[in-house]
Amino acid sequence: MSIVGAMSFVSSRAQVEPFRVMQILGRALARDDAILLCVGQPASPAPAPVITGAHTYLDTHTLGYTATLGIPELREAIADWHSRTYNVRTEAKNVVVTTGSSGGFVALFLAALEHGDSIAMTRPGYPAYRNALKALGANVVDVVCGADTRFQPTVDKLEKLNPTPRAVIVTSPDNPTGTIIDPEELARIAKWCEENECLLISDEIYHGITYGRQCVTAHQFSPNAAVVGSLSKYFSMTGWRLGWLIVPDHLVEPLENLEANLALCPPAISQYAALHAFGQDARAELEGHVAKYAAARDVLLRELPSLGLGRFAPPDGGFYLWVDVSHLTENSELWCQHILDTTGVALAPGTDFDPVDGKKFVRISFCVEPEQVSEAVRRLKKVMVDTTT
Ligand SMILES: Cc1ncc(COP(=O)(O)O)c(C=O)c1O
The missing domain is CATH 3.40.640.10 (Type I PLP-dependent aspartate aminotransferase-like (Major domain))
Structure with a gap:
């Protein structure tokens, strides 16, 4: 031997x-x-209805693999919630359920970006973007943001980047600063992204937790933006590992193919239980x-x-x-x-x-x-x- x-x-x-x-x-x-x-x-x-639902599904379902993009009922529930909350028309076919938004980010980066592409994110910003992007071979470009812009990016700051990034991540409400981007600035960034062939990735996972200010979704300004959501924060389901992407049509199939190979599907029990997270x-x-x-x-x-x-x-x-x-x-x-x-x-x-x-x-x-x-x-x-x- x-x-x-x-x-x-x-x-x-x-x-x-x-x-x-x-x-x-x-x-x-x-x-x-x-x-x-x-x-x-x-x-x-x-929430209690989610926990009750989980017990029921455990007792009554086999809980094997689900459809890679998520169970249709949950994609429908997320699309419906998103449409009602922001008065937009979000369709279930554009919703991809993922293993936490973390799993969604990796899948999205792989589906939309090439090795070596420049991706802009704020500094300070959520560290996993930087670290996941680096591991995937992207070139992370810092958009330095201070108290003057309430730690949020602006078109002025994006214009100064050279080369123009292939994607920009906007996080609102933000981690670590808790600030919400002004709707007008998000609209300007969305327009700038359209004009510069840059993918707008809008991390909206803290939506629902606000103190007197409203959040707007990037979809109000651009159908081409990729919106990221999660059950972890407002829905208080961190360990259930469920998030979602809302993406334009052309990204759905690539994401399905990638996710089928990377994850097979998001956790089944969490998906069934999460159906109860959107009720009254x-x-x-x-x-x-x-x-x-x-x-x-x-x-x-x-x-x-x-x-x-x-x-x-x-x-x-x-x-x-x-x-x-x-x-x-x-x-x-x-x-x-x-x-x-x-x-x-x-x-x-x-x-x-x-x-x-x-x-x-x-x-x-x-x-x-x-x-x-x-x-x-x-x-x-x-x-x-x-x-x-
Ligand atoms: C800004 C931001 N995005 C994404 C995530 C990932 O969360 P999850 O994978 O639980 O959805 C976090 C977690 O703290 C976060 O703060």
């Missing part, structure tokens, strides 16, 4: 950054008293969660300035605050570790979201009970006088 020596099979495409939020989470979970303001995961379970009962429960996020947000908006953490753009939606801590530390990773060690409050260092300036920022998630946020503030107050690292 031959002895095979230790060989290394790590590809260069696997050399992506770790998700540091998960490292902080790991350390936090090792404590009994941790308050998790580091992850973007609703503390609530799926679920809606009432989900609006209750949004009310709690709003209360938690109010606590932070009121209290953070008194902790010396007053430099942020008030979030219009989602459940994050992007806070400038550059006056307290030169390294938000060390600072977050220090805060976790001394208070049990887990915050996310900004380095995941901004590889250049992220050490100056932290992201605070507030998708927990408002009381937990109050308790976090109480603990932070105790140590904030003495935390400069």
